[in-house]
Amino acid sequence: MSANKNIISTLGSHTLLTTLALSACTAFADDAAITCDKAETKCSQEAIELIEVHGIRTSIYNVKKSGDIRRVADLVDTPQTITVLTKDQIQESGKSDLKEVLAAQAGVTLGTGENGNAFGDRYIIRGHEARSDVFVDGIRDPGMTTRESFATDQIEITKGPSSTFAGRGSSGGAVNSITKKASTAYDFGRVDASIGTDKHHRLVIDYNTPIAENIATRVNLLSTAEDAPNRDNIERSRKGALLSGLYDNVDDLRVYADFYYLEAKDTPDLGSYFNKETRKPEKNIPVYAQNNDFLDSEIFAYTLRTEYDINENLKFYNATRYGETTNGYVATGANKSVRADSDPMAPGAATIKLSNHQGWQDVEYFATQFNLFWQLSTGNLDHTLLFGLEFSDEKVNNGFYNLSYNKAPNCVTSGWRGDSAGFCLVDGNGNLYPNMASIMGTEYSKGNSDSLFSAKTIAAYVMDTVKINDHWQLFFGLRQDTIDYSNNVVSRGNALDYSYKDDFYNGHLGLVYSIHDDANIYVTYSTATNINGGESDLGANCGYGGLCGDPEQAAMADPETVENIEIGTKWSVLDEKLFVSLAWFQLTKRDVMESVGDAYSTLGTLNTGKNRVEGVEFAVNGNLTDKLSMQISAAMMSSEVLASVNEDIIGYELSNFAGDSLYTQLRYQLTENFAFGGDFTYKGKMYGGQPDSAASYDATNGYYSIVVPSYKVVNLFANYSVSDSTTLRLNIGNVTDTEYWTAAYRSGAFMYLGDARSAKFTLTYEF
Template identity: 30%
Template sequence: MSDVKSPISLRMFRQSLPARRTTERVSVKALGVAAALASSVSASALAQSASTTLPPVKVDAPQEKPRVVAPAKPKPVMAHARPARHAPSHGTTGARGGAPSMASSGGQGGAGGVPAIVTAANANPYADPVAPYKVDRLASNKFTQPILNTPRTITVLSKEVLDDKNAFTLREIGRSTAGVTLGTGEGGNAFGDRFFIRGFDARNDIFVDGIRDPGVNVRENFYTEQVEILRGPGSSFAGRGTAGGAINIVTKQARDRDFVDFDAIGGFSDHMKRLTLDVNKAISPILAVRVNGLYHDSNVAGRSFVTDYRDGVAGSVVFKPLDNLTLTAQYTHVYQNGLPDFGVPYNRIRNRPYPEGVTQRDTWYGLINRDFQVYKQDFGTFTAQYRANEDITLTSRFRQERAVIDYVGSLAQSGAGYLPRTLIPASVSIGGQSRYQVTNVLDSQTEANVKFITGPVSHEAVIGVEFAREGVTRTNYSGLTSESNGVNVFSGNNVTCSLYLPCTYLPFNNKPYINPNLNNLNRIAVDTKSGYLIETANYENIVIANGGVRYDDYNITSRTQTYSTFASSHSGMTNYNLGLVLKPLPEASVYAAYATSSNPVGAELDGSAANYGGLNTAAQIFPPQYNRAKEIGLKWELFDRHLLATAALFRTDVSGAREVNSGVTTANASYYVQGVDLEIAGNITDKWSAIGGLVLMESKVKSSYVLTNVGLQLANIAHESFSMLSKYKFGDLIGLPADWLEIGGQAIYRSKVYGGNNLIANGAVNVNSLGLPTANNVVLNVPTVLPSYWRFDIFAESKVGEHVTMKFSVNNLFNRTFYDAFYQTANPFVQMAPGRSVYLEAKVHF
């Protein structure tokens, strides 16, 4: 329930009806008149309330599925409003691109004159208001069609899904979403958010409101409206990379209705204290402000010593000085600090991490007097959107960002000093890992959405240009050794500790300091100039063809501060996509798609190893890796069109892949990833919601510098994964409103993950080369592998008052020991996933 506290401008309902749409004129005009009369009455009533003592008007969000007037679709939502089968149609872009108009925010706007239902003031404007697990359209105006009519697999996690998953960070989304595998800072890259989508590294394919967010970071979700995971190559939409897909974070923007949301979460097993505040104020019909705040302090369930502190603020201002002009300013600041957890050692003999039967799962191998981690992120975006007329909308965005990664951590590596007559080591080598990295971004995007009609075919074209400057400065720390380490002996930055009782409290008389050697200070700069054209042709909503082409002029330089080493590379990359959608029914679509993408050298800005995507000043410069993808699929809106089901077959072929052998990097490898992707999202009934998927993949190396690699699968990815989040409203079963009690849960499965280098799963590790003690039962060839796992979560949520909701939840219900990611070296280690996490949450909304 929400209070309407600000007058609604008549301009929200003003529409122009072109003469050429004669087939829709009568119904649209009638509905337009009705909407205008309704808005006049509302405006008059609200105007009187300013000078009288009348109480504020309160509007309840609907509990039942709305009855529909429009015959084209039984659900009167802007993203779903479709023309009659034989009438020409334009897309429903409106003002969706990054700066939603105040008239269309909150899901209030109707498309083509279709009446809108009233939704909660804080509802996701892109989602089905009746089924918030189901998102109908993407936020970017590059995607002019609803998801149903978009020829690619897209997973969208709305804020309701994020809440029910307890997904406080982007990493938790990767941990609990099928088809996504977590990675580590392997290959000289920073530790932070690293994801594999459909088997491809996507750590620099993360976007915020459609603008690339380069450089690894650790991203919070308190300012997030929804997370969009686009699967498959998308260079025509996003630029370089995006071989397996891209992740777009959509931020919360100011709305035209007042509300306040306050959440307080207490954690029993990880001692979490988390507070978030979301306040929106419609100051006038042309000005709205929204502010989000965060305080978070916790440990990590199942791990000793590890701490995680975060705070942040995000603000959005939407100003609409003219009917056709919307200005949006947005700023986000996030600060994170704590003791890092870089993982546990891997047992090369037993072929599993040491917590599997040898050590305790909570054993932490860090050094409490030395280690720390700090992540900072500040970015601001200004968006101007001008609607010249009904058929032309101009949008311009400008982003400036600065992010800092600052840490010293401990890597638990090789075992040593084996126990008598066993292959179990008594000690472990702890290595120092450090980084100080600053990432700066300037990005400008300008594009036009143009609609036109040719005979029975309606078109919408997106024409745009982008200019970006990305820079990374990185170095590391000195002074990582201890002056007082007792019987332990450092070798460089390494110290030998007990495997069972680590050197947690080893004293350090001097603090680590940033390396003063200027030859160790690396500066990487990327300048990109891009132009793109995306066009969608719609024949009477029966056949929809989509195509796009993009050219990127990519120039990268890498040097030390003293110019002692220097390297540069320039690439001109042209990529495209083609898609065809056939709609045998208004609620169903069958599609086929083809797309390309390119990975130029140095595209992973934070990396130093050429075979992992970095630009190494001493390495050979290679042409871009080229990716080609094919996909066929079916999308169907079921259960009164409140649940979207997707089934797709896909294959991506890669050529020019970089690999390393005996210290030599080459770029002639090729491989493929293919599989099936099944997903659902939405409502099965009015009371039963579900979102999840099953992804089965096969990968194989087709050619390699090392002939024995041919036929092997890729490393560091789960080839089978499953996730399903579901909840049911039980309130009416006990004589109360349906939403008084909701009970739900989540099941997650991830298959085993093989370690290896950046390309090949390591299936032949000779353990005799490790210097292990001789034994008759030594296995000569042992593949490094993380075991498969199931994880189960549960939650119960009750609306205990008009404005208060209580929620109890448990993540990892059975306290399974499982692992996030593999760091494959000569002495590998793995990162631990959290143990059982128990939360009690109070939500206040008014």
């Protein structure tokens, strides 16, 4: 432990190391140029210099390797587009929830849930659903829930199908969060305390300490709350903990044990709505959430990881996790309407009608993954083989709340079901009612389950990274999944029992040609598979990825299949300080399940659709100079429906798809003590509609029905180091106070609002 103190002190004014940088001491030990003596818990001076990173005290914008132990090649030699966001980048951006972080990235958009499904984060990667393709340390994190980054070391966004690693799903890609872990290599603590506008306050504690020669513990704690910027009473609250332990016998065995907990309590805001007369989102919508609206999530997860070096060529790795999440929401929506002729106050007057959206979800899951790594040579070929077995058992119980109101309706509106008494936000003259938060007097009680999802999966996979010679490298992967699926659904009063068993296979083949040591070109082919009913939150709602067909039809359905062809180049330049990549891809999805009938039908047609997304992605991250760090990613994509049971939509663009997007984060170290920077997000316009299908189109008028306008958002930050142990940071979010919308429901009934301008001041103390 004293050796750690000496290392830290020798770095002097250059050592405000983050935990990620300290972790790099052992993480970089695989690099031949760096040595790390774990027995003495110290690293070589060369490793220290790498950790120091050109004098920028707390920032690493570039990493060499994935945090997923199964990805054995360096990122520059991996034949696939993978965006890695470091802890430093995330913290300096001022973003904390995973949804905020991903929404800014190129090639990723957000979606809304069916019927205003407010719980959980919904991501769309390369135009395809990824809400069930979220992983933590390589293990699927099932269900819909809120996810925070306080215990995250880095976030990895894999672009393109990757079912060899992920199993079912991952049509457009997957998201993998790498958690912080205990280490015997250092004794280090950090406190981040923030205050800001909109009642913002946040406290994060991160402390790692060896408690014996071979044992270490790490504690991460979180407490934060705020109002949504410029949306008073739209509250967000998080409390969390990650408790991690490590046993490391130095020679061959490492055992990690983690406990993760997060409690999230929000007031949900369904934002604005699409005005079909002006064909624009309604601006300056007031806060209309009712007093009893809530969005709550609670997460428990226990993880045990074991690494055992059998010999110099064989390594065993197991990760086992048990988790539970409980989620629930009651949310109020607002949409333009007209008072009916039977309305006693103002017949025929325009109004804003309030609606309710609600649901609960309980998730229980168990997963264990066994991996055997084998390094061997056959002739002139050097192999790194991976043999894996995985078992998972997921249970997702979805239900509803019983709602009642202690206020009398204040309007009668017309709708497709006829006239109905309800609640309006404005009176007959178009003026807002006073005490908007208590117009409805909503009360609720937990109701029955209407969908019990169960999926037991056994998977086997083999992967091989082959060094053919100094110029050629081959990656090969093949995976089989056997799934035992059931879903007990109550649909429109009918109890339906869906169940089937299926086997599906996926592969990945990539070839890399090294132009020289730090530059290559590659070509890759990969596949993915989606099962019928693979989205666990929807029961028999075909339109959002739920089950299609009746129980007999669903069992006969073929899985949806996706294939991806990608050609790219990757460069590690400026003495490996800057990483540059460029890729062209074509992603084709076949056998798509499609909903039929009206837009809200739960029926479907099996394996009738086909669509395609193709485009170019460009990325730069790392250090351009000794003072300038950057992360830049851009995507220029197009989408098209190629086949459908409805021939009229062939040629249409996919819904919830931004063809052009750009994210840039820059950091400049002006002086030894002062750094500043910011990030810029651009998202092209999107069109609303059902996931994985054509955007809603008005054939009569010749335009897409629901439009999410393009937007640009600028955020700024500045860091000042008061001393070796204390740093101050100022974040200003949405500097221009732009009003923008991130996603639209398929009918336009609500459109999620992006955050307005905010300011946060953070004090970081390290010890």
